[in-house]
Amino acid sequence: MRPWLTVGAWIMTVDGTVTEPIDTAGTSTIVADIAIVGGGLAGSLAAAVLARAGHRIALIEKRAVHPDEFRVEKIGGHQLELLRKLGFFNALEKVACRYDQVLNIREGKVVDVSVGQAYGFSYADLVAMARSQIPASSSLIVDEVTAISGSDDAQHLELASGRCVTARLVVLATGMAAALGYKLGIKRRILAERHSVSFGFTIARQDGRPFDFEALTCYGERTADGIDYLSLFPVRAGMRANLFMFRDPTDPIMRELRREPEATVLRLLPGLRTYLGDFRVIDRVQNWVMDLTVVEGHLQPGIVLIGDAFQTNCPAAGTGVARLLVDVDRLCTEYAPKWLATPGMGLEKISQFYSDRDKLAADQQSLKMARFRQALTSRNDIGWDVRRRLHFLRRSLTHRVDQMHPGWIGRVRGALRA
Structure with missing residues (x-):
């Protein structure tokens, strides 16, 4: 026609x-x-x-x-259910890279492992x-x-x-x-001017070998840095990195992330060094300031x-x-x-x-x-400091229990929903 x-x-x-x-x-x-x-x-x-x-x-x-x-670059969880309902899921699989596990770390230590179908792609x-x-x-x-x-x-x-x-x-x-x-x-x-800053870039190991994880999320270590987390996940071009921050966009660190992303990321998130090894950014560093x-x-x-x-x-x-x-x-x-x-x-x-x-x-x-992500990342009063510690402690304990008794947490959650 x-x-x-x-x-x-x-x-x-x-x-x-x-x-x-x-x-x-x-x-x-x-x-x-x-x-x-x-x-x-x-x-x-x-x-x-x-x-x-x-x-x-x-x-x-x-x-x-x-x-x-630099827009949407990964989809998982309930978002996949909606895509399937709308009839786009099969087409998504043809243009995206699937991953099923995300290693979550903070201060160089494993917090937990997220398990579930997800996809990375270019916008x-x-x-x-x-x-x-x-x-x-x-x-x-x-x-x-x-x-x-x-x-x-x-x-x-x-x-x-x-x-x-x-x-x-x-x-x-x-x-x-x-x-x-x-x-x-x-x-x-x-509602909130210059609420957050996001960076996107693709990385690869210097020796050309694959990374030792399917996907990884590294959470910020200090409230003063204003880093929520760095998300690493596979796309066709390599390992994609999305860095999310709550920090003044005019701060010199923004320029440093664009000019020297490898060194700046490791300085802000030193616990990453063990997991990334010797790596390099292989494309242009993009960023967004979001109101x-x-x-x-x-x-x-x-x-x-x-x-x-x-x-x-x-x-x-x-x-x-x-x-x-x-x-x-x-x-x-x-x-x-x-x-x-x-x-x-x-x-x-x-x-x-x-x-x-x-x-x-x-x-x-x-x-x-x-508002929750910003407060959990940046607020340094006693109340939010305690809440932040409990947040990661609860996740870590749940992960340890599930390692000792695989599937136990899922069965408990299913019973509670029933």
């Missing part, structure tokens, strides 16, 4: 294998059921779920191939995977939305190329980019925000992907299909998504975990 024809730019089939010049005799208006603005992970997953259900989707993204940004590969699941009858429109005008019935999007898109519903999946939302009167309220924010003025007819476009997350808390998947699941499998079945797209419909119980719980849990 041929993609929609448009004027003045390029249009691509979603698998990226076909690029067609625009037929200048075609129409300059694209008509869809749902227009999704933003082709990152949130937008691409949403487009795939909705298109597979038979809805006409216009996925609008200014980049034909998503760049390899660009994950986005490409999501886009590959969009039926070939749908198209990725490589363009930029410059304005949106809406009503209770239809929404009109103006594109930089001069084209227009008309849809009943607009999904903003623009991440932390706020310009388009600002034009709509949607503003971001900062915790939530939007205001977002309840508008015909427009809904998902993922980071609605609320940002603390990367150290690991709740961002879960929140995103909950948004995609609830909007694309529950609300959007129901809304399209009846006339209109007014506030009474849009508000149903924002007040969804599962969405609210995921949003609130994300903020709760963000």
Whole structure:
């Protein structure tokens, strides 16, 4: 099936294998059921779920191939269950590296071992995977939305190329980019400015041999360092490192981590030396400074925000992907299909998504975990010092008991849940 024809730019089939010049005799208006603005992970997953259900989707993204940004790089636990529910799990396995054990250490000593299926990948590969699941009858429109005008019935999007898109519903999946939302009167309220700093890079042993662990997490040793943990896990390029910190982004240590990452990491986490040996960073060191924010003025007819476009997350808390998947699941499998079945797209419909119980719980849990990780890492008052010691002591004792009596802890937890 041929993609929609448009004027003045390029249009691509979603698998990226076909690029067609625009037929200048075609129409300059694209008509869809749902227009999704933003082709990152949130937008691409949403487009795939909705298109597979038979809805006409216009996925609008200014980049034909998503760049390899430092974003989501690992998935595990409940996140895998959500991916499986949404129908992406098999595709994930083809682009990711699986690991089943994580060695957790602090001050050079083993705290415990996490057991459970998890996957490491590059963000660009994950986005490409999501886009590959969009039926070939749908198209990725490589363009930029410059304005949106809406009503209770239809929404009109103006594109930089001069084209227009008309849809009943607009999904903003623009991440932390706020310009388009600002034009709509949607503003971001900062809950915690410069809440955390994250670094991402890939490492390898100097001798070329594999590391002696599948994956490893090393927790910070001193509150003054502001280090939550360093997570090491396999990706196609090697052993990926994600370092999460609660520290002033202007601190000189940030520059040192970019210029001399090997020496700086070992100085901050000396207990790592035994496990890493002689290693080197084999790619560019990337970093993010994250504000915790939530939007205001977002309840508008015909427009809904998902993922980071609605609320940002603390990367150290690991709740961002879960929140995103909950948004995609609830909007694309529950609300959007129901809304399209009846006339209109007014506030009474849009508000149903924002007040969804599962969405609210995921949003609130994300903020709760963000504050907890920061306090557990950085607070140095007596109360949090005791809590921190008990946290790691409880984990260590549980691990020792499970080593002496394998499976005992799991059976107890299962009995308590029953």
